[in-house]
Amino acid sequence: MQSLAVSRKASADEIIVRNPFDGSAVGSVLASRADDLQFLLGRANRGAQTARELSRHERAAILERAAAIVEARKEGFALLIVREAGKTITQARKEAMRCVNTLKLSADEVRRNAGEVIPFDSYSGSESRQGWYTREPLGIIVAITPYNDPLNLVAHKIGPAIAAGNSVLLKPSELTPFSALELVEVLRESGLPEEVITVAVGGADLGQALVSAKEVRMISFTGGFATGEAIAKTAGIKKLAMDLGGNAPVIIMKNCDLEAAVEGCVSGAYWAAGQNCIGTQRILVQRPVHQRFKTEFVARTKALKTGNPIEADTDVGPMISESAVRRAAVMVEHAIAAGATLLCGHRPSGNLYPPTVLENVPATCDVWYEEVFAPVVILHPFDQLDEAIELANGPEYSLHAGIFTNDLNEALTASRRIDAGGILVNDSSDYRFDAMPFGGFKYGSMGREGVRFAYEDMTQPKVVCINRLGA
Secondary structure, three states: OEOOOOOOOOOOOEEEEEOOOOOOEEEEEEEOOHHHHHHHHHHHHHHHHHHHHOOHHHHHHHHHHHHHHHHHOHHHHHHHHHHHHOOOHHHHHHHHHHHHHHHHHHHHHHHHOOEEEEOHHHOOOOOOEEEEEEEEEOOEEEEEOOOOOOOHHHHHHHHHHHHHOOEEEEEOOOOOOHHHHHHHHHHHHOOOOHHHEEEOEOOHHHHHHHHHOOOEEEEEEEOOHHHHHHHHHHOOOOEEEEEOOOOEEEEEOOOOOHHHHHHHHHHHHHHHHHOOOOOEEEEEEEHHHHHHHHHHHHHHHHHOOEOOOOOOOOOEOOOOOHHHHHHHHHHHHHHHHOOOEEEEOOOOEOOEOOOEEEEOOOOOOHHHHOOOOOOEEEEEEEOOHHHHHHHHOOOOEEOEEEEEOOOHHHHHHHHHHOOOOEEEEOOOOOOOOOOOOEOOEEOOOEOOEOHHHHHHHOEEEEEEEEEOOOO
């Protein structure tokens, strides 16, 4: 597979993309560099002018056609996700259909979120005035996306950007660029002018050049904390929207449906081989049901099949790279050395890291307070809900949290007091609906994704006020 990524250099370097399961070559992509910046910005500037001229019905129609094409080709997209990202085929099919939903939601937003009438005459002195505000495009948006959801997280950035009338400089992960490139081709096939989206694949030097460019009006970034902090330091005066991950706690109360809690937490912990920013990492279990939950959770974990992601019965595929596996293994080793107990897993083989469960993890260990981003789970008992909420709120990073309970007061108390962008009741932390606001509390996150909320971030209000002289 050869990419259609933009590069002005006929002799541009190529990035070889490899299947994380078996190391086979998926294809090559042209690499852009920092010194390509002016070429990329020139194209994106032309795209911004073109995008601004597209009417709302044209934008909506393009997005709806693209959604229909992705749905018709969902199996091909799913197979591509498996090959370049290592997701299981079941998970990849779900991601393809979520992309369809994201594009449809973007089309809906074009039509319904154009602005509002402003009631100027609500206050004395403005009786002769009337008017409205519109939502106008920002211009060039730099979108930087990660490897773990290589299709739908791209749709979450370019769908709202197109809906808002912007152009996009898209930098997908160099580990998984082909899903993004294929989606861009579908949008062009659907009628989007070619220059509205410019794809540039490359390393940190390219990213730094893009985010520091004065012509860029907004950066939408999903990725790691260190990169996000570097972007914030170098971006200058422009909008920033960042999803930088989390360390999701799920609270298990003694009165809950324990079978549903076990099933939900197994799914929430090991989806996408744990490479999931809202994946369940710390499971806090009320002491009266701790032993039963542990027994059932570990048994279900051991029953999961780790292996070839293309096989329909595989539950956990490979992690993205050996370095990602090493990082997780080192964190687990440090915890064990500090006194943690290994209940299962922790037998890496190449890029495969089997689902791993720990208990008795000291709170000083990085596996407790950092994002593991791997199929690693901590079990921890507690006595009272107040204690569980305090433990849940410990880390600096907070996207989602969950609680399983049959007591409405417990659910509402946890929802009010846990510091997180989303509280899932009788669900694990990893549930996400593409229309809901999505983002983090506390350190490291700003803005919200979810189509409506991203669309609003990617627009700027323009007020029109008419003074009826003589009125």
